[in-house]
Amino acid sequence: MATRNDFKLVQLKALKQFDLIQQEIADFRNDALNDVDKARLGFYFLGIECATGQKDFRVILDSIIDTSFCGTIFHEPGSNDGGVDAVLFDEDNHVINLFNFKYRESFKVQAGQHLQDAVDSTKFLMAVAQEDASGFAGRPKEKLEAIIQRENSSEIWTTRLFHISNESHPIDPTPELDLIQRQYDIDYQPVVLDDLLVYLDERPHDTTAEFIVDSDAALSFTESDLSSAKSYLVRMPACELIRITAKDTALANNYALSDLSALRDAGLDFQVLYDNVRGYLGERSSYNKSMIQTLTQEPTRFFMYNNGVTIIADDITAQPENGHKKYHFTIRDFQVVNGGQTLRTLYQWKAGLKSGEDELAMPSLLVRLFSTKGDPDLGNKIAEFTNSQNAVSPADLKSVDPVQIRIEQYLREKGILYVRKVGDTGLDMGTHGGQREYTRRIDMEKLAQILYTIKGYPERVGMQKKRLFVDYYYDIFGGANNGEPKFDLDRLPGYIDRYYAYRERMGQLGMSVYDQKVYYALYVGQRRAEAGGKDDIDADIRLVDSALAEYRKGESISEARKSLNVKFKEALDQAIAQQL
DSSP, rough: OHHHHHHHHHHHHHHHHHHHHHHOOOOOOOOOOOOOHHHHHHHHHHHHHHOOOOOOOOHHHHHHHHHHHHHHHHOOOOOOOTTTTTTEEEEETEEOOOEEEEOOOOOOTTOOOOOHHHTTHHHHHHHHHOOOOOOOOOHHHHEEEEHHHHHHHOOEEEEEEEEEEEESBBOOHHHHHHHHHHHHOEEEEEEEEHHHHHHHOSSSOEEEEEEEEEEGEEEEEEESSSSSEEEEEEEHHHHHHHHHHHHHHHTOTTTTTOOGGGGTOOOOOOGGGGTTTSGGGGGOOOOHHHOOOHHHGGGHHHHHHOOOOEEEEEEEEEEEEETTTTTEEEEEEEEEEHHHHHHHHHHHHHHHHOSOGOOOOOOOOEEEEEETTTTTHHHHHHHHTTTTTOOOHHHHHHHHHHHHHHHHHHHHHTTTTOOSTTOOOOOOOOOEEEEOSSSEEEHHHHHHHHHEEEEEEGGTTTTTTHHHHHTSSSHHHHTSSSOOOOOGGGGHHHHHHHHHHHHHHHTTTTOOOOOHHHHHEEEEEEEEHHTTOOOOOOHHHHHHHHHHHHTTTTTOOOHHHHOOOOTTTHHHHHHHHHOO
């Protein structure tokens, strides 16, 4: 937990950031500002840089739309900012970063973030959802329109809302906060002092730690037969990794610790993450939530599910003990260069334990220990290359889910090729003896979109494909660890045939054909069936076509863009209610 000195460090860093404002803006005058005002202004730059890695001062300056900031820095008249203080676009990764800042003048150990701060930002989020910037002016309006333009494009954009404050405690998860995230399709990420400290510590001290593992839990290797420096692969209990990375150096070196209650209040020594390449603040995700779920529900399998941690050390010694049944390791001047998210998630999981410290000893994970022997270039390369593996898409991660394999097997018998992985062509080698004949082809993403449309969410399947296999996955498919599948296998061929029938019929009617329009037609057909109406594909298609023509009539918006507007579903539901 952050201390008063940590609070002061952040304050000093914020003041330093304010100095940059004066250097960059030639005509800026600050005679009326006190140190608190200066630190508050500098805190915007500090928080945005830590959260996103953006170091360009001008880019950050351009992103800030806070009413008070713009009035002070740009001498602009106050414009409603809707509870969002900055908007920064990550064009490379298609991420819209929104920020809400709260800077406190004094340190209070029990002070924390509040739900109301998240609620305040919903004014801005609602304007985005309704595509209505009329209530805004100046910089906030420009950013709003830029967001709307991106969300209406053919590209998939993810929205993050950072709540950044210089307080000790992040906002507690609540149903209300979860509702805000779902309603506005955002990833809400609280950032407090502990998070900021990862980036603000000076060059680390000489970090040293000791631990003991069973001899069969460690594998040694050398770069060559002539090399004296050994590196190791170690299967390490989670409690040991927590202990050796703790801020308390006495704990880090107490390799004989038996009372795990001593770890209860242990805080992470952020300096061991100094050389970690991969940032954390912008990468909190469902994967971290999945880690905590595994640690809680399947702790003994954490080793199999997690990629582990990579540590570089200037010196590594492994002394055999107890008749070579144990290895006593000492690692000097070490850094965690890969697995920072895993490490911090372990501390987060530890903080939430309620049933005793014995749970800390249950999970274990793979730790790679590389000896660099004072070669900083080698350490840098290890840090770089272990953080640059090809990303795996959420859909690919779910392709080995037993539910997906079951779907593949079932659809195969129905003559439908279900493409779970890239390169699936339907060529069956083995029992089926060659190429099987298929009447249809459907991939995982497409089936997920169809099923979620059938469930009543066509507005989510166009712009949120990645989330179908992250946030919405178990709502769509269920799974072995989440109860029975949430669909009827026998209905899948009919759903797939229905999807293709709508596409083909739209073309026959001379209409423009694109997936989002097909999903809405499928949605209308499902609503008609639920109401006991007669099956009528043509009527379903014409209802969608008519609703698109009437929606925002007179505005120069393409039909395809209208269909991607989440508010269109409300208009369509009204049309369905009138007809059915």
